[in-house]
Amino acid sequence: MQTQTELVVKMIVDAWNTQNKRVDKLINTLAEEQLRGETSPGRNSGIYLAGHLIAVSDGLFPILGWGEKLHPELENIFLKNSDKSGLEKPSLDELKKYWNEINAKIAEHINAMKPEDWFEKHTAVSAEDFAKEPHRNKLNLLINRTNHTSYHLGQLVYLEKK
Amino acid sequence: MQTQTELVVKMIVDAWNTQNKRVDKLINTLAEEQLRGETSPGRNSGIYLAGHLIAVSDGLFPILGWGEKLHPELENIFLKNSDKSGLEKPSLDELKKYWNEINAKIAEHINAMKPEDWFEKHTAVSAEDFAKEPHRNKLNLLINRTNHTSYHLGQLVYLEKK
Numbered sequence: 001m002q003t004q005t006e007l008v009v010k011m012i013v014d015a016w017n018t019q020n021k022r023v024d025k026l027i028n029t030l031a032e033e034q035l036r037g038e039t040s041p042g043r044n045s046g047i048y049l050a051g052h053l054i055a056v057s058d059g060l061f062p063i064l065g066w067g068e069k070l071h072p073e074l075e076n077i078f079l080k081n082s083d084k085s086g087l088e089k090p091s092l093d094e095l096k097k098y099w100n101e102i103n104a105k106i107a108e109h110i111n112a113m114k115p116e117d118w119f120e121k122h123t124a125v126s127a128e129d130f131a132k133e134p135h136r137n138k139l140n141l142l143i144n145r146t147n148h149t150s151y152h153l154g155q156l157v158y159l160e161k162k
Numbered sequence: 163m164q165t166q167t168e169l170v171v172k173m174i175v176d177a178w179n180t181q182n183k184r185v186d187k188l189i190n191t192l193a194e195e196q197l198r199g200e201t202s203p204g205r206n207s208g209i210y211l212a213g214h215l216i217a218v219s220d221g222l223f224p225i226l227g228w229g230e231k232l233h234p235e236l237e238n239i240f241l242k243n244s245d246k247s248g249l250e251k252p253s254l255d256e257l258k259k260y261w262n263e264i265n266a267k268i269a270e271h272i273n274a275m276k277p278e279d280w281f282e283k284h285t286a287v288s289a290e291d292f293a294k295e296p297h298r299n300k301l302n303l304l305i306n307r308t309n310h311t312s313y314h315l316g317q318l319v320y321l322e323k324k
Contacts, residue, residue, distance in 0.1 A: 002296065004281060008170045011302045015309060040202035040320045119166060134164065140173045143305070147181060147312040154316035158202045 009115045009139065016110075016142055019149040020103065023053060026156050027099065032092050039155040046159045047092065048083035049152050054099050055079050056148065057106060063122050064138050066109045071098050118142075171277045171301065178272075178304055181311040182265065185215060188318050189261065194254050201317040208321045209254065210245035211314050216261050217241050218310065219268060225284050226300050228271045233260050280304075 002010075027035070027050055035046035044052075055074035061067050069075075077087045090098070118139035121130035130136055164172075189197070189212055197208035206214075217236035223229050231237075239249045252260070280301035283292035292298055 004167045005170075007281070007297055007299075008167075008301065011297050011299075011305055014297070015305050019309060040205075042324050043202075043320060119169070135169055135173050135176070137169075137173075139170065143173055143177050147177060147309055150309040150312040151316035154313035155320070158205060158317070162204050 003115070005115045005119075009113075009118050012118075012139055012142055012146070013110055016146045016149075019146050019153060020057075023050075023149060023153055023156065024099070024103070026153070026159070027096065030159055034159045034161075035092060037159060039158045044083045044155070046156060047089060047095070048078065049156055050095055050099070051078035051089060053149060053152055054095060054102060056145065057102050058098075060106060060141075060145070061109075063124050063141065064109070065120075065123055066106075070102055070105065074098070113138075165277070167277045167281075171275075171280050174280075174301055174304055174308070175272055178308045178311075181308050181315060182219075185212075185311060185315055185318065186261070186265070188315070188321070189258065192321055196321045196323075197254060199321060201320045206245045206317070208318060209251060209257070210240065211318055212257055212261070213240035213251060215311060215314055216257060216264060218307065219264050220260075222268055222303075222307070223271075225286050225303060226271070227282075227285055228268075232264055232267065236260070275300075 030046065035050065038045050039049065051074060054071070055078040058069045058071050058074060059079075061069050074090075077085070077089055081087055089095075119134075119137045121127065121136065122138050122141050124141075125133070125136040192208065197212065200207050201211065213236060216233070217240040220231045220233050220236060221241075223231050236252075239247070239251055243249055251257075281296075281299045283289065283298065284300050284303050286303075287295070287298040
């Protein structure tokens with residue numbers, strides 16, 4: 001018999017995995033030409049949004065206390081700057097490699113977490129604030145990041161042929 | 163001191179409210195002309211996506227055991243048929259009225275739920291399946307619906323001026 005805590009952690013981790021699998025499928029199904037295109041005229045390209053999601057996922061390591069980012073160089077290109085920054089982006093093959101690498105490592109960490117661990121504070125909240133706002137925990141961060149992934153997935157699907 | 167169950171229900175309900183408030187702000191900020199436009203060439207219009215989200219929210223009443231839909235007529239227009247179906251859509255003013263009405267009623271029901279109630283089965287899963295898969299509960303449904311809202315929110319923001 002699962003406890004409610006075990007159940008809820010499973011539900012939230014499942015939602016994270018579901019959204020990421022959808023992104024994964026898209027990235028691996030679309031042709032490079034499609035991914036280079038804009039999701040809507042004048043909006044972010046598929047490559048930029050993919051890089052953005054990869055950089056955000058990479059950010060989970062420090063914020064969840066799992067260690068250092070695997071590709072800190074992505075932050076400047078895909079988080080601090082916009083698609084049209086003129087900064088050189090990694091090739092699609094490199095991005096796919098990073099995506100797989102980061103996702104595999106995230107899955108390892110998730111598998112090693114005990115349900116209770118998810119209720120700890122993440123590193124972006126102070127101990128003082130966390131004492132007053134215990135919902136600002138690691139699990140909440142995963143909920144919010146899952147919605148962030150869904151948001152950009154809704155844009156990435158516009159790269160598919162009509 | 164909150165229990166973990168209370169905490170997690172708060173986190174998931176907060177995420178639902180956050181995403182819906184973002185949609186609400188967009189619907190009430192964009193001009194009618196913008197909402198009538200397509201989110202990307204050949205893709206769903208803002209009006210259709212708004213109606214779609216309203217119809218999905220209306221579907222929470224029966225699926226969460228809260229009663230009947232307030233506007234069952236939206237299902238045919240915004241769930242069973244596509245934007246270009248040729249079916250007559252409600253006016254923007256009517257849609258906004260439905261959106262407010264449905265959201266207010268959902269908030270009432272959410273406020274009346276005890277944390278434990280969220281772990282009950284929803285009406286779209288059989289008692290037999292639920293016994294084997296207790297994660298298919300009301301809370302899980304809200305997690306998934308929140309991601310659905312985020313997905314379309316990512317598309318609706320493309321109606322904003324660049």
